[in-house]
Amino acid sequence: MRHTLTIAKRELLSLFYSPIGYVVLGLFSFGAAIVFARSFEPGAPATLREPFQFTAYFLIFLAPAISMRLISEENRSGSIELLVTAPVADSAVVLGKWVAALTFFLTLLTPFVVFWIVYLFTAKPMPDWGPFISGMVGLMLVGGFYLAIGTFTSALTNNQTIAFLIGVFIICALTFLMEYLPRQLSLAPKYQKLMFAIDVNRRYADFARGLIDLTHVVYFASGSMLFLFLAGMIVQSRRWR
Amino acid sequence: MIEAAHITKWYGPTLAVDDLSFSIPKGKIVGFLGPNGAGKSTTLRILTGYLPPTAGTATVAGHNVTKAAESARAAVGYMPENNPLYLEMRVEEFLQFRAKLFRLDKKTTSERIDTVCDRCGLSQLRRRVIGHLSKGNRQRVGLAQALLHNPKVLILDEPTAGLDPIQIVEIRKFLEELRNDHAILLSSHILAEIEKVADRIMIIRKGKMIADGTVDDLRGKAKGGSRVTVETQAEPSAVKSKLEKVAGVARVETSSAAGWCRAEITPKGEGDVREKVLAAVTAESWPTRGVGQRQVSLEDYYMQVFREMDEAEHKKEAKAT
Numbered sequence: 001m002r003h004t005l006t007i008a009k010r011e012l013l014s015l016f017y018s019p020i021g022y023v024v025l026g027l028f029s030f031g032a033a034i035v036f037a038r039s040f041e042p043g044a045p046a047t048l049r050e051p052f053q054f055t056a057y058f059l060i061f062l063a064p065a066i067s068m069r070l071i072s073e074e075n076r077s078g079s080i081e082l083l084v085t086a087p088v089a090d091s092a093v094v095l096g097k098w099v100a101a102l103t104f105f106l107t108l109l110t111p112f113v114v115f116w117i118v119y120l121f122t123a124k125p126m127p128d129w130g131p132f133i134s135g136m137v138g139l140m141l142v143g144g145f146y147l148a149i150g151t152f153t154s155a156l157t158n159n160q161t162i163a164f165l166i167g168v169f170i171i172c173a174l175t176f177l178m179e180y181l182p183r184q185l186s187l188a189p190k191y192q193k194l195m196f197a198i199d200v201n202r203r204y205a206d207f208a209r210g211l212i213d214l215t216h217v218v219y220f221a222s223g224s225m226l227f228l229f230l231a232g233m234i235v236q237s238r239r240w241r
Numbered sequence: 242m243i244e245a246a247h248i249t250k251w252y253g254p255t256l257a258v259d260d261l262s263f264s265i266p267k268g269k270i271v272g273f274l275g276p277n278g279a280g281k282s283t284t285l286r287i288l289t290g291y292l293p294p295t296a297g298t299a300t301v302a303g304h305n306v307t308k309a310a311e312s313a314r315a316a317v318g319y320m321p322e323n324n325p326l327y328l329e330m331r332v333e334e335f336l337q338f339r340a341k342l343f344r345l346d347k348k349t350t351s352e353r354i355d356t357v358c359d360r361c362g363l364s365q366l367r368r369r370v371i372g373h374l375s376k377g378n379r380q381r382v383g384l385a386q387a388l389l390h391n392p393k394v395l396i397l398d399e400p401t402a403g404l405d406p407i408q409i410v411e412i413r414k415f416l417e418e419l420r421n422d423h424a425i426l427l428s429s430h431i432l433a434e435i436e437k438v439a440d441r442i443m444i445i446r447k448g449k450m451i452a453d454g455t456v457d458d459l460r461g462k463a464k465g466g467s468r469v470t471v472e473t474q475a476e477p478s479a480v481k482s483k484l485e486k487v488a489g490v491a492r493v494e495t496s497s498a499a500g501w502c503r504a505e506i507t508p509k510g511e512g513d514v515r516e517k518v519l520a521a522v523t524a525e526s527w528p529t530r531g532v533g534q535r536q537v538s539l540e541d542y543y544m545q546v547f548r549e550m551d552e553a554e555h556k557k558e559a560k561a562t
Contacts, residue, residue: 003342007342013329013334017329079325079327082321083342084291085289085317086342087315087343238291
């Protein structure tokens, strides 16, 4: 556990050292602010549902961009060798990297806190806390899941761009593909149901509406664990390849 | 300190390390030589626990590198090939990070960082970003991190690659200072370097050990051995017949230039014949200038061994076809 935090701290440091960190931070805040400003008008309901939905879509590209360098960069420079020949478990390496990416992602969400404070001061009657909290929890879960996918794709290669593209592809398969395929193809209802169940955006919509459904929580948590486990296997695979 | 017993490594269908066995005690510096792709780095990676061997066992400081992986890794200081570092970090930050990975407590960490920075000449550079340092200074950081947890075993993969001659001499001095408390295994391409610093040399070719011994042992195995030269003012044929009678001399070759006769003497076996040669020429009262001995270098031996093996292989292949 201590190693996980040590690695996470170092990784977070390098995320904030790299220009890409700030580019992502700036672009994301800008996009979220525009969406917020559009929904911020007299008579409109004081919810962050639209910025939340926007973020869920934006995350498809954002998460792989944050996570693409996590392990691929270590593979490319060879520093992975230095890292895993210290008395550190491979799992601590993967977990530490993911924790760092998740922490970075959470700092990206600060604009939402600002938007919320704006509502608290301007909206009458007082806005409802429920959807805000559930929306934030949902973003954390979706973010954690996508970043786990990104950590996994980052472990696959020593090229950041390839890690990014494979990450986007997997996430698109879990969102758009699951949304459109059942509608386009005449599939048996049980397959349709399965695909809808996999669709991340469909599940996130509930969080944005103010609903914390335990099955969604289980879905994201187990999905994250699955991809982190796979990432661990990839890092370990040098031992039996 | 380092024990390898029949380690073998296959990468899929490729045999990278073929049944290597060796043992390195404390206080010894061992040089690991071989051409590119001979399996040097793979062997070092097995010893550091980065890769497991396909067969055989390796132990460092008494810990099996696969079965007691964590305690084995804690006993090894490792500088991988190309010295990968986190370029965005400051020297001190990086060393603190490494100290945490090796579970050093706060007090030990600050003491050790002081010690290794002092020893590696980094005291003035502690606050510098690693990416802004010169290659030589980065190499110092690589050595500093390898020494940080005061390991019993040091494994350095080409520590002098890409350094200038002055920096290479610095590293050599540094390794000599470390010799007493550690077992050091280092790989290199630079034969002249290894020759100066290593107590013992192992040469591998296609994953197999083809030579293992002290520098003098290996030099001695080189054909031709050392040669003695003497320059005198006399008839070459007279010089030749005189010197061939000296005890311990196997062969004499003469050549003359500008009135001087230069004789190259191949001694029998290992004995030093310089004194006897000098006595023989002075007995004849020939004017003499300079008696010298040319040592066979490790490079001579290395080249010879590889040439012989390549030739043997070609012959074998030719026979087969």
